Amino acid sequence: MCSSGGSPPSQPSAGGSSPPNATAECDRILLVDIYEVVQREDGTDVNRGAQSRNQFINLDPARGRPELGRRIRFRAQFRWASGSTRSLAGQSVYWYAQAGAQNRAGLSGSLRAGFGTAAGSGLLRTPSTTDASGYTGIVEFFLSQYAGDTFSVFATENSDYTGGYCGGTFTVWRRLSYELDCMRRPSGGGTYSDRADTAGLESKCRDVFLELQRTGTDARPAHQRMIKAADARTWATNARDGTGAPRYFHLCMIDTIAWDPAPIRLTFDVPGGSPRIELPASTYLLDSSDWFVSATYRQGTQTGSLQVGNFRLTEEGAPATGDEKFVLTVSYTGLSVNTARNVTIRLEFKNWTEGSGLQTPTGPATLVGVRWRERRYRESASDLSNSTLNTMIHEPGHAMGLASQNLPDGQANTDHYVSTGGPHCHALSNGCVMYEANSSSVRLCDHCVDCVRGRNLSSLPIGATASY
Amino acid sequence: MSSSPLVIGGTPVYRRLPESPPPPESFALDFAVQPASSQAGEDTVALFAATLLPGRYADIYGGRATGAVKIVAIDTRNGRVYQGQPERDDAVPLAVAMNAQPAPPRPGVARIEALETYFAVDLRRQLSLPPTAASYVVFLWLDEMTSAVRIVQLPGPEGALPPVLPSAGVTDEDFRFRRAEGTPPAAGVEIVLQQRSAAPEAIRIYGAAAPALLAAAPQPPATEYLTVMALDYRSRALDWWSYQVPEQARLAGELAFDFDLLTLLGGSGWLAATQPPRKAFVLASARGALSRVLTAEF
Numbered sequence: 001m002c003s004s005g006g007s008p009p010s011q012p013s014a015g016g017s018s019p020p021n022a023t024a025e026c027d028r029i030l031l032v033d034i035y036e037v038v039q040r041e042d043g044t045d046v047n048r049g050a051q052s053r054n055q056f057i058n059l060d061p062a063r064g065r066p067e068l069g070r071r072i073r074f075r076a077q078f079r080w081a082s083g084s085t086r087s088l089a090g091q092s093v094y095w096y097a098q099a100g101a102q103n104r105a106g107l108s109g110s111l112r113a114g115f116g117t118a119a120g121s122g123l124l125r126t127p128s129t130t131d132a133s134g135y136t137g138i139v140e141f142f143l144s145q146y147a148g149d150t151f152s153v154f155a156t157e158n159s160d161y162t163g164g165y166c167g168g169t170f171t172v173w174r175r176l177s178y179e180l181d182c183m184r185r186p187s188g189g190g191t192y193s194d195r196a197d198t199a200g201l202e203s204k205c206r207d208v209f210l211e212l213q214r215t216g217t218d219a220r221p222a223h224q225r226m227i228k229a230a231d232a233r234t235w236a237t238n239a240r241d242g243t244g245a246p247r248y249f250h251l252c253m254i255d256t257i258a259w260d261p262a263p264i265r266l267t268f269d270v271p272g273g274s275p276r277i278e279l280p281a282s283t284y285l286l287d288s289s290d291w292f293v294s295a296t297y298r299q300g301t302q303t304g305s306l307q308v309g310n311f312r313l314t315e316e317g318a319p320a321t322g323d324e325k326f327v328l329t330v331s332y333t334g335l336s337v338n339t340a341r342n343v344t345i346r347l348e349f350k351n352w353t354e355g356s357g358l359q360t361p362t363g364p365a366t367l368v369g370v371r372w373r374e375r376r377y378r379e380s381a382s383d384l385s386n387s388t389l390n391t392m393i394h395e396p397g398h399a400m401g402l403a404s405q406n407l408p409d410g411q412a413n414t415d416h417y418v419s420t421g422g423p424h425c426h427a428l429s430n431g432c433v434m435y436e437a438n439s440s441s442v443r444l445c446d447h448c449v450d451c452v453r454g455r456n457l458s459s460l461p462i463g464a465t466a467s468y
Numbered sequence: 469m470s471s472s473p474l475v476i477g478g479t480p481v482y483r484r485l486p487e488s489p490p491p492p493e494s495f496a497l498d499f500a501v502q503p504a505s506s507q508a509g510e511d512t513v514a515l516f517a518a519t520l521l522p523g524r525y526a527d528i529y530g531g532r533a534t535g536a537v538k539i540v541a542i543d544t545r546n547g548r549v550y551q552g553q554p555e556r557d558d559a560v561p562l563a564v565a566m567n568a569q570p571a572p573p574r575p576g577v578a579r580i581e582a583l584e585t586y587f588a589v590d591l592r593r594q595l596s597l598p599p600t601a602a603s604y605v606v607f608l609w610l611d612e613m614t615s616a617v618r619i620v621q622l623p624g625p626e627g628a629l630p631p632v633l634p635s636a637g638v639t640d641e642d643f644r645f646r647r648a649e650g651t652p653p654a655a656g657v658e659i660v661l662q663q664r665s666a667a668p669e670a671i672r673i674y675g676a677a678a679p680a681l682l683a684a685a686p687q688p689p690a691t692e693y694l695t696v697m698a699l700d701y702r703s704r705a706l707d708w709w710s711y712q713v714p715e716q717a718r719l720a721g722e723l724a725f726d727f728d729l730l731t732l733l734g735g736s737g738w739l740a741a742t743q744p745p746r747k748a749f750v751l752a753s754a755r756g757a758l759s760r761v762l763t764a765e766f
Contacts, residue, residue, distance in 0.1 A: 277577070353555065353560075356558050376560075
């Protein structure tokens with residue numbers, strides 16, 4: 001008795017002749033092979049043997065580059081089991097995709113995998129038919145948008161969507177380009193490149209199925225003691241020569257990033273002799289070209305004003321010795337002050353806040369301040385390295401849509417996501433890389449891993465509140 | 469409030485504004501609040517602060533002293549605590565920038581006597597307060613110093629109460645309402661705290677609220693929650709538990725409690741500096757009152 005389905009697939013026979021007693025009524029089709037349809041450089045299609053691979057879904061499809069984009073095209077070839085050469089037109093073929101056991105559950109809408117002509121159908125089964133020569137039409141399968149998901153695509157002659165040949169197993173990946181520019185150090189001729197753990201960055205990104213490719217050249221920009229937040233975009237743009245935008249981010253290792261200049265009033269008891277005011281660089285940051293606001297003095301009944309010319313601002317010490325400070329030397333020339341006695345000085349000056357790192361939307365660029373880390377972690381190479389890597393992940397993480405307000409399944413990222421000065425993650429207390437303050441942790445929490453795996457990363461930057 | 473002309477930006481402002489309190493004449497944290505609109509046009513409350521700090525805080529926090537100030541808001545409906553600091557995220561962490569054990573200045577170097585700063589923030593944004601209407605017990609906190617408490621009404625639509633998560637899972641052993649040997653006396657309308665043990669494995673804080681505080685009609689809107697808070701000196705983490713005041717305690721006019729400080733500080737994170745000497749600043753709040761800061765060193 002003939003069967004129209006359910007029989008296990010057979011390897012194509014070496015011969016091609018029909019058995020002498022075969023009849024059209026009891027014959028059945030057998031799968032010869034399943035092919036991936038690849039567009040050549042000249043725009044024509046070619047059938048290629050199936051192969052498993054990583055699929056970079058955030059990149060635009062391109063001729064001759066089947067690994068790019070969410071869509072993979074297939075075609076299968078069948079023959080009569082009997083070996084008959086009569087037409088195969090209209091024979092039913094059944095396509096199905098097996099999702100990996102670890103695939104993200106709960107995806108909806110366009111994030112879902114499926115057969116069809118557009119992403120997000122959610123259909124993991126679809127029928128098609130053969131032409132006269134036994135080939136099916138092109139069947140399109142779209143991977144999910146969730147990095148790390150795997151899908152195996154099968155074609156079978158069995159109407160219950162079992163058995164058949166596998167057209168390959170595909171793992172969802174993304175690929176971004178990044179550029180690294182490292183400022184020259186203030187002395188010694190080197191740059192801050194020795195603090196850029198690019199291998200660590202690339203490894204951490206691979207953990208979330210994100211491949212990084214280096215682009216551009218290191219411009220080795222001239223040293224600047226501080227780059228102000230308002231100037232960061234222009235500074236980074238001037239250093240940039242890489243390609244890959246908008247799937248690109250720019251890492252800049254710099255001396256110091258500074259923001260929010262704030263007037264601060266300090267009252268000092270300045271000793272007589274050679275008066276000297278010291279402000280530790282760990283908590284003060286002064287721009288030597290624009291720091292003074294006002295000053296007054298009092299000595300007994302004598303009072304008066306001091307001008308910027310009464311002060312000389314220098315910087316002493318070094319990060320390696322942890323003794324960096326801004327030093328103000330006071331001169332009372334022309335004032336009615338007994339220089340041998342103490343003077344009370346009320347000084348108002350502009351103090352900048354030192355940033356750990358800064359993400360600018362243009363590029364997007366990440367500026368990583370190195371000086372404070374070399375000062376703070378001078379006795380721990382691993383903490384210095386991890387603190388820097390934390391920012392190298394954290395700031396591009398913002399550009400990748402972290403910390404996300406919602407999870408890829410649409411649920412609110414409750415009690416992890418917070419938004420104050422920016423979106424951050426309160427998971428693991430302060431142990432997640434996307435926590436608002438830098439630490440020596442280089443771990444993304446499970447929620448942030450989930451979120452970044454759900455982002456399609458086809459155009460950076462992505463807002464934390466953006467939909468997937 | 470939508471017609472308010474006052475617009476408050478999304479990032480802190482660090483200068484004295486017309487709405488700021490006058491410069492404090494003695495060391496103090498002071499603040500004022502005003503209805504405002506965010507730059508996005510949402511109704512909020514602007515907080516304007518003026519601080520005059522002893523030089524010791526300048527020695528510890530330097531130019532980052534403003535960022536060391538905690539802004540605390542306790543939801544009067546359920547005791548949930550929201551907190552933040554008037555500083556942008558992604559700054560060099562104060563915990564690693566601060567000089568936790570400042571030495572006196574060397575001979576010939578000026579000594580800082582006082583530090584004066586101002587700041588203004590969008591209270592809802594800076595503390596990630598819910599968009600719904602609620603009233604909060606608000607105060608500023610810098611280690612041993614606190615400001616006066618103000619009840620602040622945040623505008624917005626009516627909404628569900630947010631959950632009170634941090635005290636979930638806390639055992640009776642961790643926190644108890646009871647009168648114990650270590651319970652301090654409390655008078656007037658105060659809440660009093662004291663540390664009675666210094667064993668390395670358990671730091672017990674005992675507290676009591678004065679009967680008059682319980683007898684007085686609560687400031688509207690009523691808050692019937694006791695909140696205990698601890699600020700870890702080194703990590704700058706602020707942890708808290710809130711509990712509904714037992715009906716029995718209200719009726720009896722006697723509220724006593726004790727809790728394990730180390731358990732409360734358990735979530736302080738990667739820079740808790742667990743090696744001694746460790747220091748934490750402890751507060752309790754109920755019915756709109758705030759205790760004095762207890763400094764626990766262990």
